[in-house]
Amino acid sequence: MIGPNKNIRAARYGMTIDVDRCSGCGACMVACAVENNVPPANPKATDRTGLTWIRVYKIDNGLPYPETRSAFVPVLCQHCGNETPCVHVCPQQAVEVDPATGVVGEMPQRCLGCRYCVAACPYHARYFNWWDPKWPAGMEKTLNPDVTPRMRGVVEKCNFCHGRWHAAKQQAAADGKPDTEPVEYTPACAEACPTKAIRFGDLNDPASEPAQAAKNGESFRLLEKLDTGSKIYYRSKREWVRQIANAPHPAASGKESFHG
Amino acid sequence: MKSTRRDLFKFTGGAAVGALLSPAPWRLVTDTALWSETWPGVPRPATGEIGAKYTNCSMCPAGCAVRARTVNGQPVALMGVAEHPFSHGVLCPFGLAGHHLPYHPARLKQGPVAEAKAAAMEALAKCGKGERAAVLDLRPGRTASWTYRRALAQWTDAAYLAPPRTLGGVVAVNLAAAKIVLSFGAPVLDGWGTLGNAIAARDGFRLIQAETVESRTAVLADVWLPIRPGSEVALARAIAGLLRKEDNSSLQAAASQTGLREEQIVEVARELAANRPALVLDSQERSEILALNQLTGSLGRAIVTRRETPVPDSWKKAAAETELDAVADRSIRLLLIDESVPGAYVPWSAIERKLVADNPVVVAFAWSRGGYGRHARFVLPTAVYPEGVDDIPPAVDSPLAMFRLSNALVPAPAGVVNPAEFVAGLAGISASDALRERSDAIAKTGRGTLFTYADAKSARAKDVKPDDFWKALNQGACWMDDPPPRTEIPKLASRRATAPAAADDLPFAVVMADAYALPCSPILSKVYQESNLRLAANRAALHPSAAGDCGVKDGCRAMIETRSGKLEVLVTLDAAVPKGVVQLAAAASTLELFASSARAKVVRI
Numbered sequence: 001m002i003g004p005n006k007n008i009r010a011a012r013y014g015m016t017i018d019v020d021r022c023s024g025c026g027a028c029m030v031a032c033a034v035e036n037n038v039p040p041a042n043p044k045a046t047d048r049t050g051l052t053w054i055r056v057y058k059i060d061n062g063l064p065y066p067e068t069r070s071a072f073v074p075v076l077c078q079h080c081g082n083e084t085p086c087v088h089v090c091p092q093q094a095v096e097v098d099p100a101t102g103v104v105g106e107m108p109q110r111c112l113g114c115r116y117c118v119a120a121c122p123y124h125a126r127y128f129n130w131w132d133p134k135w136p137a138g139m140e141k142t143l144n145p146d147v148t149p150r151m152r153g154v155v156e157k158c159n160f161c162h163g164r165w166h167a168a169k170q171q172a173a174a175d176g177k178p179d180t181e182p183v184e185y186t187p188a189c190a191e192a193c194p195t196k197a198i199r200f201g202d203l204n205d206p207a208s209e210p211a212q213a214a215k216n217g218e219s220f221r222l223l224e225k226l227d228t229g230s231k232i233y234y235r236s237k238r239e240w241v242r243q244i245a246n247a248p249h250p251a252a253s254g255k256e257s258f259h260g
Numbered sequence: 261m262k263s264t265r266r267d268l269f270k271f272t273g274g275a276a277v278g279a280l281l282s283p284a285p286w287r288l289v290t291d292t293a294l295w296s297e298t299w300p301g302v303p304r305p306a307t308g309e310i311g312a313k314y315t316n317c318s319m320c321p322a323g324c325a326v327r328a329r330t331v332n333g334q335p336v337a338l339m340g341v342a343e344h345p346f347s348h349g350v351l352c353p354f355g356l357a358g359h360h361l362p363y364h365p366a367r368l369k370q371g372p373v374a375e376a377k378a379a380a381m382e383a384l385a386k387c388g389k390g391e392r393a394a395v396l397d398l399r400p401g402r403t404a405s406w407t408y409r410r411a412l413a414q415w416t417d418a419a420y421l422a423p424p425r426t427l428g429g430v431v432a433v434n435l436a437a438a439k440i441v442l443s444f445g446a447p448v449l450d451g452w453g454t455l456g457n458a459i460a461a462r463d464g465f466r467l468i469q470a471e472t473v474e475s476r477t478a479v480l481a482d483v484w485l486p487i488r489p490g491s492e493v494a495l496a497r498a499i500a501g502l503l504r505k506e507d508n509s510s511l512q513a514a515a516s517q518t519g520l521r522e523e524q525i526v527e528v529a530r531e532l533a534a535n536r537p538a539l540v541l542d543s544q545e546r547s548e549i550l551a552l553n554q555l556t557g558s559l560g561r562a563i564v565t566r567r568e569t570p571v572p573d574s575w576k577k578a579a580a581e582t583e584l585d586a587v588a589d590r591s592i593r594l595l596l597i598d599e600s601v602p603g604a605y606v607p608w609s610a611i612e613r614k615l616v617a618d619n620p621v622v623v624a625f626a627w628s629r630g631g632y633g634r635h636a637r638f639v640l641p642t643a644v645y646p647e648g649v650d651d652i653p654p655a656v657d658s659p660l661a662m663f664r665l666s667n668a669l670v671p672a673p674a675g676v677v678n679p680a681e682f683v684a685g686l687a688g689i690s691a692s693d694a695l696r697e698r699s700d701a702i703a704k705t706g707r708g709t710l711f712t713y714a715d716a717k718s719a720r721a722k723d724v725k726p727d728d729f730w731k732a733l734n735q736g737a738c739w740m741d742d743p744p745p746r747t748e749i750p751k752l753a754s755r756r757a758t759a760p761a762a763a764d765d766l767p768f769a770v771v772m773a774d775a776y777a778l779p780c781s782p783i784l785s786k787v788y789q790e791s792n793l794r795l796a797a798n799r800a801a802l803h804p805s806a807a808g809d810c811g812v813k814d815g816c817r818a819m820i821e822t823r824s825g826k827l828e829v830l831v832t833l834d835a836a837v838p839k840g841v842v843q844l845a846a847a848a849s850t851l852e853l854f855a856s857s858a859r860a861k862v863v864r865i
Contacts, residue, residue: 024479027351
């Protein structure tokens with residue numbers, strides 16, 4: 001992690017996710033688990049205790065069949081840039097916002113497993129290791145050498161594929177590029193998305209796709225009213241999808257439902 | 261100054277309080293966490309030389325091009341080959357984790373090879389009048405399939421069996437030519453053909469999806485027609501009547517059966533008539549539905565005749581392909597089932613009645629006991645992707661012939677069997693060089709283009725020497741045929757409808773969620789168990805109010821009972837499933853249970 005430095009041109013990595021292009025195939029979830037050495041589920045794990053740094057939720061418009069319509073919304077750490085809730089509550093300073101990239105980083109070595117951050121995260125994007133990480137015999141050979149597996153008892157979450165960012169920095173250095181400039185790279189989920197619904201880039205670069213998408217009238221951020229400065233911009237032409245991102249109180253509508 | 265006992269206590273107490281207020285103990289806690297990071301239970305990823313290998317995924321008939329990132333030669337991540345002209349760099353979630361398959365806990369590594377061979381030889385010798393040996397090949401069109409056919413030609417009355425299919429053999433689909441696709445439950449954007457090709461062609465056609473539950477394809481379709489289960493043929497008949505401009509007598513009946521409004525059906529027919537060629541697909545390839553293509557201008561344009569991938573001349577005296585229904589009941593004494601690569605599933609009940617009554621020998625070549633291995637006398641383990649070397653026939657949506665190999669990226673265990681060589685050995689023919697012979701036969705024609713993955717370059721096949729052609733295929737390449745010199749109008753095979761009987765006294769209609777479940781990496785727990793994004797084989801989805809009527813809740817266990825059996829499941833509530841419908845994943849267990857009955861009841865355990 002790099003401290004504040006006026007000589008560094010800071011990046012602000014972010015994403016745009018086109019909900020209307022997401023088929024809910026789960027390729028992003030699988031690619032993320034493979035890239036970041038997230039273990040397969042413990043037999044006792046459920047959708048509440050599993051580990052998925054990115055999770056695709058199925059939402060619907062709440063209308064009765066056959067008027068019901070569904071959409072898939074991938075939810076990952078939103079890399080909040082404003083009063084980041086998980087950073088504030090961590091007693092161990094295990095969570096920090098990298099000023100050079102804007103990425104909210106989690107340091108499992110410092111984590112005590114108190115799960116304050118899990119409770120504080122309004123997006124349910126943090127996951128606790130309830131079990132020792134285990135791979136079937138022989139499958140450890142397929143682990144990514146750039147990422148250390150985490151132990152039981154710590155919280156983990158999306159870090160925009162820090163290993164890939166690091167590799168891109170090394171490549172930039174090898175190519176003789178200045179260390180103070182942001183690097184271009186693609187996280188595993190964006191690379192694997194078959195429909196290219198997930199796009200990644202530097203929000204500080206006005207030409208990048210997320211920066212362009214952020215200005216689009218059909219773009220929205222999850223729970224925008226919380227003003228967390230999320231760096232994940234969603235997009236949909238459908239009004240009911242955009243509305244559901246504001247999470248009206250269930251009692252107010254009695255319609256929305258989530259699966260996945 | 262004299263130090264007293266009291267001073268000592270004060271100093272000790274003060275030091276203890278001071279230490280607590282210093283960073284030291286907190287640092288110690290952090291360091292304790294650091295030590296625990298290196299518990300023996302947490303594996304350390306191997307480090308070493310980073311490299312890349314190329315292959316083609318053989319986990320489904322699409323055969324997408326794959327680039328494997330390797331560490332010391334061991335694949336650690338798979339991704340598509342972005343420049344590939346057909347798969348366009350796309351891999352599905354199953355393909356992305358295919359390199360985990362050799363380590364699947366259910367994987368078979370040893371089997372009774374010698375005993376199976378002896379029993380097979382004995383069964384061959386005992387074959388009496390009207391009895392035969394047969395091979396059931398779940399993925400026909402491979403070089404291994406030709407080996408089976410050549411081997412079976414050595415035996416009297418032997419049968420080469422393949423799952424029935426109208427599209428995918430010599431008749432293929434050209435999505436790029438279609439202006440409209442009307443799909444009756446075919447998962448066009450979720451595993452029906454080549455995912456990358458379907459997505460690349462998507463902007464060129466309007467997609468109308470007719471099915472009961474809103475699938476992934478329906479979510480991305482331009483129009484979803486939510487029809488009642490089992491009403492697909494009625495809808496097709498009504499559309500056919502409208503396209504032929506016949507009387508609209510079937511329209512009212514179709515509206516009543518499907519639950520659609522008459523105007524919706526008329527609008528679909530109008531769109532099909534106005535936007536030719538309009539392609540009609542069906543998940544079950546029912547003749548009455550596919551026949552709509554004759555009225556929508558698809559034949560010869562969106563449905564084409566595909567040339568066969570060349571084979572050596574000496575292979576052409578092989579046994580012909582036979583459908584299981586054409587084989588007499590109680591006539592198969594020796595049945596060899598190749599499920600080493602996944603393909604369409606033929607229910608065991610349909611196979612079983614073809615076996616002789618007294619002591620038939622069934623040998624299944626499989627990677628696990630989850631499929632036909634449950635019924636076979638012998639289960640012989642095979643290599644799995646990416647251990648084995650096998651070719652992948654062109655996918656259903658490839659209008660051109662193709663030849664590509666799934667290469668061995670990791671060595672196979674010593675105990676596995678090559679099914680083609682096993683069968684060839686029984687027949688006394690050689691098959692060890694079959695892939696090379698076919699490669700040479702293709703290179704000899706000089707037709708087509710060879711696309712190599714490492715450098716993303718294309719070369720005319722006539723400019724590549726046979727040795728280099730073979731070498732390139734083994735290092736990751738794909739041969740694609742030239743377009744045929746003249747367009748042949750394909751003939752769609754007419755098949756007898758095999759709709760399961762409906763027992764109307766049972767309250768729920770059964771709808772299958774996904775195509776026949778692939779073997780998959782344990783990491784797919786992310787989508788099946790840790791998120792329920794996809795319906796697992798042990799789950800059933802119900803509408804919340806229907807679940808309430810049955811007394812079941814989300815996550816509770818229930819029994820799905822039909823007239824032919826029952827299945828224990830976990831209940832998932834989904835408001836997108838209509839009342840009166842239970843949705844199940846299409847796995848071997850569910851396909852067998854519902855092959856003869858399309859209705860069920862849900863009982864709380």
